[in-house]
Amino acid sequence: MEQPSIEIMVRVRYAETDAMGVAHHASYIVWLEQGRTELLRACGVLYRAIEDAGFFVVLTDLQARYLAPARYDDVVMVRTWLDGLRSRGMSFGYDLRLAESGAPLLTARTEHVFIARATGRSTRAPSALVDLLHGFTKE
Amino acid sequence: MEQPSIEIMVRVRYAETDAMGVAHHASYIVWLEQGRTELLRACGVLYRAIEDAGFFVVLTDLQARYLAPARYDDVVMVRTWLDGLRSRGMSFGYDLRLAESGAPLLTARTEHVFIARATGRSTRAPSALVDLLHGFTKE
């Protein structure tokens, strides 16, 4: 049974390339963040609202495997899914491909913890968020 | 009579280059900001302390003239000076050169206003800051 996932398209900006003529490896990390934003939105969650409610979702672990380079003006398909949901954190998986050919570019996984803005300390996930995410993973 | 100025050295990062093989034009804008941070430090002002005291210094106008490109691993000399100080804002001037040859890379000017963090509105500069900056410009 496959995890539900969402796909977004990101066009490589010139500013995201480097002197090798391809997208710099740090650019992909920013695209993963866009994938998370849109996955949450698809679940009915605005990340902005999580922060307004007094939480930060902080990245604690990042693993990425670069398979092929993307070039300026390429459209990259970023597929994102919720890979795990714990009381105090969550993790996401990613699969990035060239939109045109489907050629794989990158696979990645990130882990995150919930932080209470007031204390700066790790905290339990807001229950409304957990409910929305559970609903999404089960569909 | 020349304005007192400070110089910092910035080495061009690979991530700051683009597919033209040179530093991307947005990278220079970030170096200007480093120049301001260090000019303020030389005046005895930590920009961080300005924010802690309840102010933001917000950029409102940017003018930059690009004269020649910098390349990966080049050391860029960023000269920064206070170009104007008003009750509610200040402006800075910049001259960027290749450290090795002195070849001019960029000239720029930025304007900034003081914002009260509590209200988000324009405000008068904190007087302690103005005193320190006046001291620096007069030396």
Place this chain on the structure above:
Amino acid sequence: MEQPSIEIMVRVRYAETDAMGVAHHASYIVWLEQGRTELLRACGVLYRAIEDAGFFVVLTDLQARYLAPARYDDVVMVRTWLDGLRSRGMSFGYDLRLAESGAPLLTARTEHVFIARATGRSTRAPSALVDLLHGFTKE
């Protein structure tokens, strides 16, 4: 008579914000570049093809006026138009607004020259490009 222009929508990424809680001023400069890419595409020109044909289009002058901040997840409407076309260069104008309210965020103007990749020197614009752009500006 108004210049023909194109509009693109850019959603503010978390990575584009800074500790003031708004989009960093250098982020807008990257959005201008996206505006140019899409204006050229609307004229039937791929910037990538210009480079493949042996040219770079290099930014030489940048003027930006920041009117109000954009926040994470805001959708920014970037309107771009060709502001001038000369034998060896061109300039663009920009008007950025919050998509939701139409509130103005930034106005800007950039100038660019054509560089021959082989020599690194300023050169005349490729005539096919000039024809396509002239067609667009006159419509």
Place this chain on the structure above:
Amino acid sequence: MEQPSIEIMVRVRYAETDAMGVAHHASYIVWLEQGRTELLRACGVLYRAIEDAGFFVVLTDLQARYLAPARYDDVVMVRTWLDGLRSRGMSFGYDLRLAESGAPLLTARTEHVFIARATGRSTRAPSALVDLLHGFTKE
């Protein structure tokens, strides 16, 4: 027996922070690259010279563990060491700490392959480079 390593100091730029008020997680990835550049320089290798000799060193794998946030104007100590050297690639290890307190911020590991610029394909490391790196790891 500990690997020889080098340390560089990186001051967090305002542009590298995000709306959480701390350095964005992608900023650290760029600092790792600076660590590699300076480790190679300490070995007598200019990365720029590797490229001039017809090679790219391409990142293929990235693992990073974020332990604590760095803030604007913090000085970050980036310790970098060569973690492995193979005929067609190499890997690096990293330990990032707050310079002032020594508090750990991030540990990371990256893998890289050598690419021939002419063909875009994986290739053996240039032997002069391997000799220099071996000399460094054995000292």
